[in-house]
Amino acid sequence: MSSEEKTLTARGLRVEFGLPGGRVARAVDGVDLDVAPGEIVALAGESGCGKTTLARTLLGLEKATGGTVAFDGVPLRYSTRALKAYRRQVQLVLQDPSGALNPRHTVYDAVAEGLRIHGITDDEPGRVADALSRAGLRPPEQFFLAYPHELSGGQRQRVVIAGALVLEPSILVADEPVASLDASVRGEILSLLLRLKEEQGLGALVITHDLGLAWSIADRIAIMYLGRIVEQGPVEQVLTAPRHPYTRALVSVLPASPVLREAVAEPIVLAGELPDASKIPGGCRFRPRCQEVASGNALPVLHQCTGEDLKVLGPEADSHQVACHLDRSLHGDARIGV
Amino acid sequence: MTTTPISPRALRWARRRQSFTRSWNAYRSQRTGMIGLVLLGAIVILALAAPLLIDQSQLSVTQATGERMAPPSAGYPLGTDEVGRSILALTLWGSRLSLLIGLTATVVAIVIGTALGVTSGHIGGWYGWVALRVSDWFMVLPSLVVAIALLAVLGRSMSTTIIVIALVSWSGTTRLVRAQTLTVQARPYLERARALGAGHWHQMSKHILPNVLPLVLASATLLVPSAILMESSLAWLGLGDPNVVSWGSILNRASNNGAVSAHAWWYLLPPGLAILLVVLAFMMCGRALEAVFNPRLRGEQG
Amino acid sequence: MTLLEFKDLRVTYTGSRGRLPALRGVDLTVEAGRTLGIAGESGCGKSTLAMAVLRLLPKTAEVSGEILLDGEDLLAMGWGRLRAVRWTGASIVFQGAMHSLNAVHRIGRQVAEPILVHEKGTTPAQAAKRAEALLERVGLPASRMRSYPHELSGGQRQRVMIAMALACDPQLVIADEATTALDVMVQAQVLQLISGLVTERGVGLMMISHDLSVLSSVCDEAAVMYAGRVVERGPAHEVFANARHPYSAALGAAFPVIGDPAARKNPGGLAGDPPDPVRLPEGCSFRPRCAVAVERCGEDSPELLEVGPKRVSACFVAQEGMPVVL
Numbered sequence: 001m002s003s004e005e006k007t008l009t010a011r012g013l014r015v016e017f018g019l020p021g022g023r024v025a026r027a028v029d030g031v032d033l034d035v036a037p038g039e040i041v042a043l044a045g046e047s048g049c050g051k052t053t054l055a056r057t058l059l060g061l062e063k064a065t066g067g068t069v070a071f072d073g074v075p076l077r078y079s080t081r082a083l084k085a086y087r088r089q090v091q092l093v094l095q096d097p098s099g100a101l102n103p104r105h106t107v108y109d110a111v112a113e114g115l116r117i118h119g120i121t122d123d124e125p126g127r128v129a130d131a132l133s134r135a136g137l138r139p140p141e142q143f144f145l146a147y148p149h150e151l152s153g154g155q156r157q158r159v160v161i162a163g164a165l166v167l168e169p170s171i172l173v174a175d176e177p178v179a180s181l182d183a184s185v186r187g188e189i190l191s192l193l194l195r196l197k198e199e200q201g202l203g204a205l206v207i208t209h210d211l212g213l214a215w216s217i218a219d220r221i222a223i224m225y226l227g228r229i230v231e232q233g234p235v236e237q238v239l240t241a242p243r244h245p246y247t248r249a250l251v252s253v254l255p256a257s258p259v260l261r262e263a264v265a266e267p268i269v270l271a272g273e274l275p276d277a278s279k280i281p282g283g284c285r286f287r288p289r290c291q292e293v294a295s296g297n298a299l300p301v302l303h304q305c306t307g308e309d310l311k312v313l314g315p316e317a318d319s320h321q322v323a324c325h326l327d328r329s330l331h332g333d334a335r336i337g338v
Numbered sequence: 339m340t341t342t343p344i345s346p347r348a349l350r351w352a353r354r355r356q357s358f359t360r361s362w363n364a365y366r367s368q369r370t371g372m373i374g375l376v377l378l379g380a381i382v383i384l385a386l387a388a389p390l391l392i393d394q395s396q397l398s399v400t401q402a403t404g405e406r407m408a409p410p411s412a413g414y415p416l417g418t419d420e421v422g423r424s425i426l427a428l429t430l431w432g433s434r435l436s437l438l439i440g441l442t443a444t445v446v447a448i449v450i451g452t453a454l455g456v457t458s459g460h461i462g463g464w465y466g467w468v469a470l471r472v473s474d475w476f477m478v479l480p481s482l483v484v485a486i487a488l489l490a491v492l493g494r495s496m497s498t499t500i501i502v503i504a505l506v507s508w509s510g511t512t513r514l515v516r517a518q519t520l521t522v523q524a525r526p527y528l529e530r531a532r533a534l535g536a537g538h539w540h541q542m543s544k545h546i547l548p549n550v551l552p553l554v555l556a557s558a559t560l561l562v563p564s565a566i567l568m569e570s571s572l573a574w575l576g577l578g579d580p581n582v583v584s585w586g587s588i589l590n591r592a593s594n595n596g597a598v599s600a601h602a603w604w605y606l607l608p609p610g611l612a613i614l615l616v617v618l619a620f621m622m623c624g625r626a627l628e629a630v631f632n633p634r635l636r637g638e639q640g
Numbered sequence: 641m642t643l644l645e646f647k648d649l650r651v652t653y654t655g656s657r658g659r660l661p662a663l664r665g666v667d668l669t670v671e672a673g674r675t676l677g678i679a680g681e682s683g684c685g686k687s688t689l690a691m692a693v694l695r696l697l698p699k700t701a702e703v704s705g706e707i708l709l710d711g712e713d714l715l716a717m718g719w720g721r722l723r724a725v726r727w728t729g730a731s732i733v734f735q736g737a738m739h740s741l742n743a744v745h746r747i748g749r750q751v752a753e754p755i756l757v758h759e760k761g762t763t764p765a766q767a768a769k770r771a772e773a774l775l776e777r778v779g780l781p782a783s784r785m786r787s788y789p790h791e792l793s794g795g796q797r798q799r800v801m802i803a804m805a806l807a808c809d810p811q812l813v814i815a816d817e818a819t820t821a822l823d824v825m826v827q828a829q830v831l832q833l834i835s836g837l838v839t840e841r842g843v844g845l846m847m848i849s850h851d852l853s854v855l856s857s858v859c860d861e862a863a864v865m866y867a868g869r870v871v872e873r874g875p876a877h878e879v880f881a882n883a884r885h886p887y888s889a890a891l892g893a894a895f896p897v898i899g900d901p902a903a904r905k906n907p908g909g910l911a912g913d914p915p916d917p918v919r920l921p922e923g924c925s926f927r928p929r930c931a932v933a934v935e936r937c938g939e940d941s942p943e944l945l946e947v948g949p950k951r952v953s954a955c956f957v958a959q960e961g962m963p964v965v966l
Binding site: 059061080083084087088091092094095096099100101102104106113114116117118145147160163164167 | 349533548549
């Protein structure tokens with residue numbers, strides 16, 4: 001996949017932050033990930049798992065301390081000019097559309113901002129109108145001079161999306177794009193992302209804590225835990241037949257999932273909370289909370305769980321991969337093709 | 339633009355007018371602000387009209403016509419000074435210089451303060467740290483002592499007075515602007531602008547400055563009176579430009595020529611009251627503006 | 641036994657744009673030891689409902705109707721009686737736990753405070769002991785008594801809020817979006833805790849959420865609100881799985897069931913936005929967004945009528961036994 005054109009790739013990506021007291025938080029701790037045009041990849045995990053840091057690093061808003069981010073095979077450099085060129089290709093959609101728009105700027109100014117930054121002056125009104133109508137705000141001229149506070153939450157998010165689309169990017173990185181929207185409006189924004197993918201071949205990395213959202217729109221999903229991807233693969237496989245204990249627990253606690261209720265008799269509610277990124281346990285990072293370790297199921301591989309770090313999952317797009325010693329002992333190699 | 343009946347530019351201006359009207363209504367609802375504004379308007383009109391009301395020749399020491407240190411009379415409603423000039427004329431003409439120095443010094447201080455505040459808050463890092471320390475340093479310096487020392491070195495003239503006042507009063511603005519910059523900085527729309535590829539200049543000029551300016555305006559209104567007071571203090575201490583008349587210099591002459599021991603209240607009161615009134619008017623306007631523009635003082639909002 | 645009863649509750653706010661009806665005649669009951677879920681989007685009036693129970697509405701709000709707690713009308717109550725009721729009769733768990741806790745006091749003191757205030761004759765030592773037991777019950781070690789709110793995680797703070805709400809053994813607990821800001825796993829922990837407490841203590845629970853799927857897994861009964869009215873009521877899992885009002889159907893579809901092939905790559909949702917309360921549409925207020933609306937919907941406002949066993953719906957289409965989803 002990585003050879004394919006216009007793909008956003010991350011290889012061995014690490015982001016570390018220095019904390020007071022000389023501790024180091026490993027927010028992203030070895031991630032391989034590909035996002036190609038025409039596919040939607042969901043990156044799911046709890047808050048604090050590093051998914052937002054990963055997104056910011058992919059956008060060049062945060063510097064990687066190790067590994068590489070590349071677009072179209074060209075590694076990202078952090079010079080002002082290189083970043084500017086990169087940003088025409090990879091764009092961001094933020095969680096809270098009310099905060100993402102400057103309250104003093106009109107919709108027109110907000111959407112045209114990208115064009116002005118990149119010095120694209122030909123046919124500005126036409127481009128803005130086109131971006132707005134692609135984001136579903138029609139007729140676009142009616143929205144030109146509106147201020148954000150005059151729009152509904154869904155319309156604001158469409159303006160944010162239009163502001164990204166106006167640069168004609170290949171990839172969108174959307175951080176919780178519907179988390180702050182009303183339930184009935186969420187569907188519309190998700191449909192919009194799906195339509196942009198299908199009709200215009202846009203690729204998207206959607207960061208979310210909501211597995212239902214992944215089921216609604218994503219082709220692939222990666223589950224992140226404490227800075228690593230612990231399971232990834234096609235959505236159907238990962239969500240209906242999860243193999244990593246963490247994913248199984250996440251899926252089991254979803255309200256009303258009758259399909260899973262039969263396979264997993266009781267919801268698995270993990271005790272405790274996500275550990276601090278500065279105190280990542282050695283061996284398998286999920287071990288202290290793992291229900292398989294607690295129940296004794298993992299006894300045969302326990303020495304590996306406590307002592308052996310797991311390999312970083314590769315970016316292969318169509319295989320279902322799991323970073324779990326127990327799973328490997330049961331299924332052989334972690335990588336199983338379809 | 340086919341569906342918009344009016345041109346976008348006209349609409350945008352209409353929007354601006356609308357937001358101005360909103361701020362104006364918020365301002366108007368504050369009585370002290372309105373009193374201050376009326377007072378200030380009257381003072382400014384008098385200062386501007388001074389040449390029409392009283393001929394400049396009345397300020398000349400050699401052409402003075404009145405008695406020395408005469409109490410108020412029909413010809414000299416506010417009495418005369420030690421060379422026989424009209425105190426009314428001096429006070430009226432003095433307002434021009436006091437206001438001019440106060441306003442100019444404030445503008446200079448505000449420009450320095452805003453530039454340093456925005457850049458130190460936005461760029462941060464090593465530069466931000468140094469800028470902050472420098473402004474801290476200026477803040478803790480006893481301003482009058484520094485001003486006296488600087489004037490002694492630079493010489494006494496109107497422009498040095500302005501520079502010196504600006505130099506000792508910019509640091510408060512830097513603090514204020516920096517704090518506001520940091521809050522704007524944390525807003526998601528700046529993250530969005532960065533992701534769009536915006537450089538520092540774009541972020542500062544398009545997002546941060548417009549959000550900081552209203553607060554700067556309010557704080558400027560509060561800086562003017564302190565600049566006027568500082569000018570008066572310096573002039574009273576005899577450090578003003580000897581060739582021009584300001585309220586401070588009137589007071590300086592009064593005390594030098596024994597107005598206090600002569601019980602010549604008419605010599606001391608008019609410039610003193612004028613300073614008090616101007617300071618009060620600016621304070622009232624500044625507080626009202628602050629209440630309009632500072633969301634924290636405005637209390638709850640929708 | 642009926643614990644809480646709303647009788648034709650109407651609340652109108654007066655804003656700069658005129659009169660905003662927030663609740664337009666709500667009738668609901670909560671039984672002791674049972675859980676009622678209230679679902680709806682922002683602006684549908686669900687939070688107004690919660691605030692009305694504790695009379696926390698702004699002074700400008702016009703309130704009519706009755707709210708009976710154990711047969712006593714809360715709206716007619718004097719302030720002294722109301723103060724007592726606020727902790728011992730009914731208590732509330734809000735969404736933003738950080739803002740509801742006092743940042744400068746230790747957790748133990750904050751949990752013990754309502755006990756000291758409302759139960760005369762309790763010594764501080766007794767109250768502290770009770771607080772300790774409560775914190776342990778919500779899954780926080782006693783050592784947390786000495787922590788400050790900022791030292792706790794979001795899930796832990798929400799647990800403290802629950803402990804505080806339970807401090808004076810109220811008959812009724814209202815949870816207003818109590819788990820919304822939490823992560824999936826922490827949300828599951830808190831929901832498990834709340835359900836456990838309801839059965840263990842026999843309190844009535846009114847749970848307010850925008851997520852119908854969460855309500856369906858925790859609550860016995862669910863009521864869906866739209867534009868200040870209840871539009872559907874029934875057993876929670878049935879309202880979620882087999883809605884009899886087009887709005888409930890759309891709200892349910894917003895949170896897809898994983899594994900449901902119909903929801904795959906087909907995000908559910910509604911066109912349009914919730915109505916402006918100042919200018920509500922004629923007839924059924926949901927009509928402008930409704931896919932199954934008939935002519936009558938534009939003329940009359942539908943009443944809540946029975947559409948099945950224990951099911952009521954305010955939809956003409958459902959009342960005629962027709963499907964509410966295309």
